[in-house]
Amino acid sequence: MELLIKNCRLKQEGKLQDILINEGKIKKIADKIDIETEKIIDAEGNFVAPAFIEPHIHLDKIFISDVVRPNKTGTLEEAIEIIWEKKKNYTIEDIVERAGKAIKLAAKNGTTRMRTHVDIDTIVGLTSLKGVVEARKKYSDIMDIEIISFPQEGIIQDPGTEELMWEAMENGADIVGGMPANEKNPEDSMKHIEIAFEIAKEYDADIDMHIDETDDPFYRTLEMLADKTIEYGWKGRVTAGHTCALAAYDDHYAEYVMDKVKEAGLHIIINPVTNLMLQGRLDDQPIRRGITRVKELLAKGVNISYGQDCVKDTFYPFGQCDLMEVGLIAAHAAHMSLPEEIEEVFNMVTYNAAKILGLNNYGIKEGNLADLVIFNAESTADAIRRQPDRKYVIKEGKIIAESSSNSKLYRG
Ligand SMILES: [Zn+2]
Structure with a gap:
């Protein structure tokens, strides 16, 4: 299975990156990857970290x-x-x-x-x-x-x-x-x-x-x-x-x-x-x-x-x-x-x-195992402070969990 994750925030500063995952591993990380794949997720600029x-x-x-x-x-x-x-x-x-x-x-x-x-x-x-x-x-x-x-x-x-x-x-x-x-x-x-x-x-x-x-x-x-x-x-x-x-x-x-x-x-x-x-x-x-x-x-x-x-x-x-x-x-x-x-x-x-x-294939790097979390957060500090939704959890290239809270504030 091939999975493309668009617009990932890997670091606090710098450009958003796309991550291409193939057969459980991170195949490519680049500013823009435009290819046809089985599944595409848009991280929408959210923070993406290793699981x-x-x-x-x-x-x-x-x-x-x-x-x-x-x-x-x-x-x-x-x-x-x-x-x-x-x-x-x-x-x-x-x-x-x-x-x-x-x-x-x-x-x-x-x-x-x-x-x-x-x-x-x-x-x-x-x-x-x-x-x-x-x-x-x-x-x-x-x-x-x-x-x-x-x-x-x-x-x-x-x-x-x-x-x-x-x-x-x-x-x-x-x-x-x-x-x-x-x-x-x-x-x-x-x-x-x-x-x-x-x-x-x-x-x-x-x-x-x-x-x-x-x-x-x-x-x-x-x-x-x-x-x-x-x-x-x-x-x-x-x-x-x-x-x-x-x-x-x-x-x-x-x-x-x-x-x-x-x-x-x-x-x-x-x-x-x-x-x-x-x-x-x-x-x-x-x-x-x-x-x-x-x-x-x-x-x-x-x-x-x-x-x-x-x-x-x-x-x-x-x-x-x-x-x-x-x-x-x-x-x-x-x-x-x-x-x-x-x-x-x-x-x-x-x-x-x-x-x-003692893992040597861990982390967001080409060739490593694709175990990732996409947060509904912008940064490390934000993830710790708010404990936000983990929008997607990916294990060896497979989406194993997805969550979203839909809370709304009604105010004139
Ligand atoms: Zn103990």
Whole structure:
């Protein structure tokens, strides 16, 4: 199939461009392309961007808030405990249905790739994984999904989990996850990280862990992860999500750790909606934000992305799988208000996330995969500010979603 998109605004300044797509790829970008094709879309001068990449979401837990009790303390600890009961009764059908709802929403909002964590532990076994693998198959025409095996209950303190983590790699998991802060002591946290690296080495897999999701500066697993990344030669293949404790360290230690993060080539993913909600819960005024040191990491040249993380679960009661909504909140949380900073927020779920996934055919360039979003907006900043209609979402040259709101103001 051939598709021609006329009058695209690719940059804030400069001429509008036409994009010709053929067999799923961007064939030509030029000021004017006048040819007969199967389908022509007029972007009417609107902003056209590469489709989003959601790098951190939990498709197994999504949309469970209606069937479990509310999180009364609002803390991470209680959010995890509430799910124990629900997890015992997870079924593959239930997960496919809830994950499917999230995948469809995300696709409508311009996301065509995801990385999802799935719980791997002795409560749920491999049921979460099997459900998400099924959902991935069912929706493969609209979403590419990478699956991370996520030992949320710990590995050392939950005997049997290590075996399940190995089995997960034979049952559809692509990436090795972790949550090393959820062990009884720093020695066990280190063992937790080492197990993940041993699995990654065997399967030649990337690593993506939940790191120090706490305001407590006692937790120092980010430094451990950076050290092990260098030791195993896994530079550029390891991602640390959350890293909230980094914001609670004193400046001297934080500086030391951030230099190691840079040296190890770690990617950082912030999850501002969840962490603004969960962290700082035990603080008296002034209440901390719980967001890691975004600007300091960026200044060191560390690659940063952000994720939705949670939608309607025990961790976070809101969300709609719209990365522009999360971007707006990320910009507030990290004080990113200058034009170039707003641009960076947009990059976080496009080009920066593509680096995490190691994609080399991503972006609006001739020869790359044609995964695009046409906004009803003029610019990056406008897309974040208003979260406007995604007029068209295109995945590998195919239109997978189209939307338009027709609101009118009647005024004399
Ligand atoms: Zn998470």
